[in-house]
Amino acid sequence: MNHLAPALLAAALLGGPAVAQPKADDHSAHHAAADTSDMADGEVRKVDKDAGKLTLKHGEIRNLDMPGMTMVFQVKDPALLDKVKVGDKVKFRAEKSAGSYVVTAIEAAK
Secondary structure (H helix, E strand, O other): OOOHHHHHHHHHHHOOOOOOOOOOOOHHHHHHHHHHHOOEEEEEEEEEOOOOEEEEEEOOEHHHOEOOEEEEEEEOOHHHHHHOOOOOEEEEEEEEEOOEEEEEEEEEOO
């Protein structure tokens, strides 16, 4: 029986680097971490500035319980469309609003 796997798992879980915790009154660190964790991965397929729409091929969008697919999104702020071009790999946040799916934030994937 292989006893190496459980030992490696325990070492990985217990031996990881220490992470500094934000101060109790430092809410900005908490919000910054929350902001990136709920972003989905995608690739820009079409930018339609006239209609205020963005076509994305995306992975799972957890907060919407949506599997990966290609679809058209409205954008909350038309200025978001100036940040991207066809072919860009992005991270984005989307919400459901008034029956439509709306991109509320987008940035280049790192």
